[in-house]
Amino acid sequence: MTSEEVRAAEGKYVLHTYDRPPFVLERGEGVYLYDKEGKRYLDMVSGISVNALGHRNSKILAAIGRQSEKLIHVSNLYHMEPHVILARLLVENSFADKVFFCNSGTEAAEGALKFARKWGKAHFGDRKYEVVAFTNSFHGRTMGALSATYKEAYRTPFEPLVPGFTFATYNDLDSARRAVTANTCAVIVEPVQGEGGVNLAGREFLQGLRELCDERDALLLFDEIQSGMGRTGTLFAYQGYGVTPDVMMLAKALGGGLPIGAVLMTDRVAEVVGPGDHGSTFSANMVICAVAVEVFREIRDLGFLEKVREIAAYLRERLETLVESSPLLLEVRSAGLLVGLESAVPASRWVESAYGRGLIVCTAGPSVVRLMPPLVLQEEHVDEAVGKLAEIARELESE
Numbered sequence: 001m002t003s004e005e006v007r008a009a010e011g012k013y014v015l016h017t018y019d020r021p022p023f024v025l026e027r028g029e030g031v032y033l034y035d036k037e038g039k040r041y042l043d044m045v046s047g048i049s050v051n052a053l054g055h056r057n058s059k060i061l062a063a064i065g066r067q068s069e070k071l072i073h074v075s076n077l078y079h080m081e082p083h084v085i086l087a088r089l090l091v092e093n094s095f096a097d098k099v100f101f102c103n104s105g106t107e108a109a110e111g112a113l114k115f116a117r118k119w120g121k122a123h124f125g126d127r128k129y130e131v132v133a134f135t136n137s138f139h140g141r142t143m144g145a146l147s148a149t150y151k152e153a154y155r156t157p158f159e160p161l162v163p164g165f166t167f168a169t170y171n172d173l174d175s176a177r178r179a180v181t182a183n184t185c186a187v188i189v190e191p192v193q194g195e196g197g198v199n200l201a202g203r204e205f206l207q208g209l210r211e212l213c214d215e216r217d218a219l220l221l222f223d224e225i226q227s228g229m230g231r232t233g234t235l236f237a238y239q240g241y242g243v244t245p246d247v248m249m250l251a252k253a254l255g256g257g258l259p260i261g262a263v264l265m266t267d268r269v270a271e272v273v274g275p276g277d278h279g280s281t282f283s284a285n286m287v288i289c290a291v292a293v294e295v296f297r298e299i300r301d302l303g304f305l306e307k308v309r310e311i312a313a314y315l316r317e318r319l320e321t322l323v324e325s326s327p328l329l330l331e332v333r334s335a336g337l338l339v340g341l342e343s344a345v346p347a348s349r350w351v352e353s354a355y356g357r358g359l360i361v362c363t364a365g366p367s368v369v370r371l372m373p374p375l376v377l378q379e380e381h382v383d384e385a386v387g388k389l390a391e392i393a394r395e396l397e398s399e
């Protein structure tokens with residue numbers, strides 16, 4: 001198909017839930033993507049923080065080949081070796097004692113909320129079902145995850161949502177203290193908000209939430225779907241904060257580009273969940289788990305995360321200089337390679353201009369340009385990206 005044919009067929013057959021740019025991406029190599037016309041783009045989005053190892057990674061390709069030759073799928077009715085290898089890696093490298101796998105971030109949030117409700121009811125009775133989430137949160141699009149998601153435009157058309165959810169102000173501990181009651185079973189929070197504008201939680205805020213949850217017998221749920229898997233420079237963002245949750249959700253980068261989510265929890269949560277309580281046909285699919293094992297081993301490597309921190313510091317430094325010299329850029333916020341640039345003009349203007357220059361960036365809300373490149377980014381790529389952003393800044397200023 002030509003690009004034009006793809007666009008026409010999409011308009012005719014695909015439900016319109018996304019506004020997409022005109023180019024049609026066809027292949028990738030490392031940190032670069034190529035469209036059908038052969039135009040090259042530096043990928044500073046990595047499929048929304050998914051392709052942490054870049055495109056066409058040889059270990060991922062080999063794992064897909066190796067495992068699909070043997071078995072692709074048997075379902076959760078049966079034991080699966082890649083499943084337990086991945087679970088062991090996650091447990092041995094985190095606070096968690098047990099893992100539940102699912103197929104996406106929203107499902108991970110859904111699972112975490114269900115386990116928290118079961119825990120609340122099992123220990124404290126039927127009224128212990130309330131959940132406190134935060135302003136500007138994003139936890140997914142299914143009814144439960146959506147109930148914990150702040151954005152009105154995502155919620156309102158589908159109301160009534162699940163009862164028992166309230167919102168406190170992000171980074172405001174007093175607001176959280178007012179919201180968490182004896183009936184709260186869980187507090188759900190992103191240590192670094194991605195979709196909500198790249199907002200970093202303060203250490204004291206997360207520590208305060210930990211204490212609050214302990215005081216009022218609620219579980220602390222960290223949504224690390226975007227911030228986990230090395231994105232912020234530590235394997236998980238909570239490790240950088242030194243605050244340990246009871247439950248953590250992962251997805252995005254976990255599968256190296258294949259769909260998988262995970263709910264990690266301590267034994268105190270795991271012990272209330274039994275056979276039949278939750279499940280999924282596809283989850284822990286053998287090929288995906290085999291790939292995730294490779295991705296995990298790569299990222300867990302100390303040398304790997306050290307490089308992520310180094311390149312993140314370099315990117316941050318270059319962007320701070322850019323912000324100083326650009327009246328249209330107000331601030332850079334970042335946690336490792338999750339970066340937000342606060343813009344005085346709509347962020348979509350930057351995104352559209354970047355496409356023309358062979359650079360892929362995206363937004364996080366109306367005024368934030370978001371960068372979440374593959375973690376294997378090198379200095380030369382940072383120079384290329386910042387150089388192009390500087391050109392766009394001049395272009396937008398001259399209008």
Ligand SMILES: *Cc1c(COP(=O)(O)O)cnc(C)c1O
Binds near residue numbers: 105109139141194223
């Ligand atoms: C992307 C994301 C989700 C939802 O994940 P999906 O795989 O799109 O369902 C939930 N929480 C956070 C923090 C995310 O970034």
